[in-house]
Amino acid sequence: MRDLSELAASLRLPSEPVRTPMFIDGKDYAGATGEWVSRKSPGHGVPVTATSRASTGDLDTAVAAARRAFDDGRWSRLSGEQRAAVLLKTASLIRENAETLAYLETLESGKPIGQSRGEVTAAAGIWEYAAGLARVVHGDSHDTLGNDMFGLVVRQPVGVVGIITPWNFPFFILSERLPFALAAGCTVVVKPAELTSTTTLKLAALLTEAGLPDGVVNVVTGLGPVIGQALAEHMDVDMISFTGSTPVGRSVLTAAGCNMKKVGLELGGKNPQMVFADADLDDAADAIAFGISFNAGQCCVSGSRLVVHRSVEEELVERVKAVLEKVKVGDPLDASNHVGAIVEARQFDKIRGYIDAGRRDGAQLVCGGTSSNEGDKLFIQPTVFRNVQPGSALAQEEIFGPILAVTPFDTFEQAIQLANGVPFGLAASIWTRDLQGAIKSFREVQAGRIWVNCTITGGPEMPIGGVKQSGIGRETGRYGVEEYTELKSVHIQLGNRPRWIA
Incomplete structure (x- = not known):
């Protein structure tokens, strides 16, 4: 190298x-076909690597x-x-x-x-x-x-x-x-x-x-x-x-x-960010923006659903929006950018399809929703939808893109029902200052990994994996x-x- x-x-x-x-039995291995496949950088639109x-x-x-x-x-x-x-x-x-x-x-x-x-x-x-x-x-x-x-x-x-x-x-x-x-x-x-x-x-x-x-x-x-x-x-x-x-x-x-x-x-995962009324909203907003923007949302533990108490929903969404307005999307080789490219055209089109579906289903577009694929450079702005129905595609399906679906709850029981109301159980984040409430929540949420007052963090000491699908x-x-x-x-x-x- x-x-x-x-x-x-x-x-x-x-x-x-x-x-x-390829690498087989301790040596470089050309392969029987001798065929090379070129890979274009999704952030630059030019061929950068080739593999057998x-x-x-x-x-x-x-x-x-x-x-x-x-x-x-x-x-x-x-x-x-x-x-x-x-x-x-x-x-x-x-x-x-x-x-x-x-x-x-x-x-x-x-x-x-x-x-x-x-x-x-x-x-x-x-x-x-x-x-x-x-x-x-x-x-x-x-x-x-x-x-x-x-x-x-x-x-x-x-x-x-x-x-x-x-x-x-x-x-x-x-x-x-x-x-x-x-x-x-x-x-x-x-x-x-x-x-x-x-x-x-x-x-x-x-x-x-x-x-x-x-x-x-x-x-x-x-x-x-x-x-x-x-x-x-x-x-x-x-x-x-x-x-x-x-x-x-x-x-x-x-x-x-x-x-x-x-x-x-x-x-796959369709991971909830559960925010209770007593949570530190500034801390939660920053983490929620990070959770949906990290790797352009192409992350199995991405916090793609915001399940939030109705009394603080509007305030929290505004804070998330304010954080996302500061997020820079662009050339992945520019260290000042926070979000890079979507990995390929098929994934780009899939994410765009979910944005269009959100609009058709009557969800409220709070921010984002714009994209660019000029010169095979594939970028999508982090996107937030409010009033997302629990049974809709935005709330149920793994998008693998920077789209946040917001659904409010009124009671603890509703919060748990919303959190568990998807086929997946990979990860979840819980935001509350109430230790008893946090413990009660992580006992009932169906997920293999749970973060309390944090998100997408940890080291190799802890196990990872999912439940359900x-x-x-x-x-x-x-x-x-x-x-x-x-x-x-x-x-x-x-x-x-x-x-x-x-």
């Missing part, structure tokens, strides 16, 4: 697309490499201390290459460069945390089975893991999964989103530089319906971890049934390593076994 460091330092666009081949389009044969090669690497124990049978050393070295290399990784992330995703920098450095912290867990993975013992029996519960790596990551946080979301799978002793085949594959490929090279044995991590690039589906169906893959939309998650779950592989899914399983925290293990019960007879037939 040294050749890219100067370009990243100057924040100039590359004169030609940065080409990065894999065939299912290429995927088979990657899975075979991961299978060999797991079965011969080159990684799975190392001590936790040895695995931790590689993960720590990887974290150090991520920090050394943070500017280049952030630059590539911004080119492909369209997010602001400051956000990309923050995500890359935070990802390094996750690798450091996971390194510690590599040394504490443990099972259990049972010394209560009688004088002649001793029991052990052994926790072992699940095997070959397929990790399918989305386009919105390609480096960070991978770092919430991959180091934990490696800490557990698994080998991995990664299929990044076709729109944002380059930083994943660069990470694979850094892993080799850090001392990871060949074949332990392999990266195959290509289309989700082809390569992602084939990975989920693959008979030689023991577990699949998928992050993305709920509809695609259903297809992954079905595909995984072919060999009953273990499945981890983090899927937002997913299965948990990532990060000590649970993140356990997710990539299986339990084995062992009974040890002490002395002679009682005879069946004397």
Whole structure:
């Protein structure tokens, strides 16, 4: 990545697309088709990267490499201390290459460069945390089975893991999964989103530089319906971890049934910001504006619904509007901008469709609603609608864009009903000065992650994941390593076994 460091330092666009081949069995891998797919920057409208389009044969090669690497124990049978050393070295290399990784992330995703920098450095912290867990993975013992029996519960790596990551946080979301799978002793085949594959490929090279044995991590690039589906169906893959939309998650779950592989899914969200009458409205307004603008709303835990007590609704909406009026939308390589581009034209059109639907359904447009796609540069202003009906598309469907739907409530029971009245249960934020009310709220809200008087924050110590149609399983925290293990019960007879037939 040294050749890219100067370009990243100057924040100039590359004169030609940065080409990065696949990574299989510790080496660059061109692929059987030799076909390259160019990626245009959604913030600049010009080609910036190119990656290989894999065939299912290429995927088979990657899975075979991961299978060999797991079965011969080159990684799975190392001590936790040895695995931790590689993960720590990887974290150090991520920090050394943070500017280049952030630059590539911004080119492909369209997010602001400051956000990309923050995500890359935070990802390094996750690798450091996971390194510690590599040394504490443990099972259990049972010394209560009688004088002649001793029991052990052994926790072992699940095997070959397929990790399918989305386009919105390609480096960070991978770092919430991959180091934990490696800490557990698994080998991995990664299929990044076709729109944002380059930083994943660069990470694979850094892993080799850090001392990871060949074949332990392999990266195959290509289309989700082809390569992602084939990975989920693959008979030689023991577990699949998928992050993305709920509809695609259903297809992954079905595909995984072919060999009953273990499945981890983090899927869509329609997350409420619940604001009670006693909340600090200035604090809440700033967080609500951030929650809907972060990554241009292309965030599974985005606070896309404002469920607010009627007595403070008008005042709070005005404060949110005032914050959003200060938000700068534009060139993601300009560090002064808060919001970058929409990732691609299909997503841009989808978000625009929801804005049009809000107007048709009679919701009140408070601010935003404007967009620009001149020269294939895709930008949408953060948008707020009031008087959104609970059953409408704005209130029920994951938009994945910077649109906030506001619905008032009168009673605590109505607030909980509105918060839980969607198919999803990924995250929620609760705003109140009343500790008792906050505890009562987070006990009743159906979500895997809840923030009280804050939003979209936290580190790798805590688990993440959803309930209802937002997913299965948990990532990060000590649970993140356990997710990539299986339990084995062992009974040890002490002395002679009682005879069946004397």
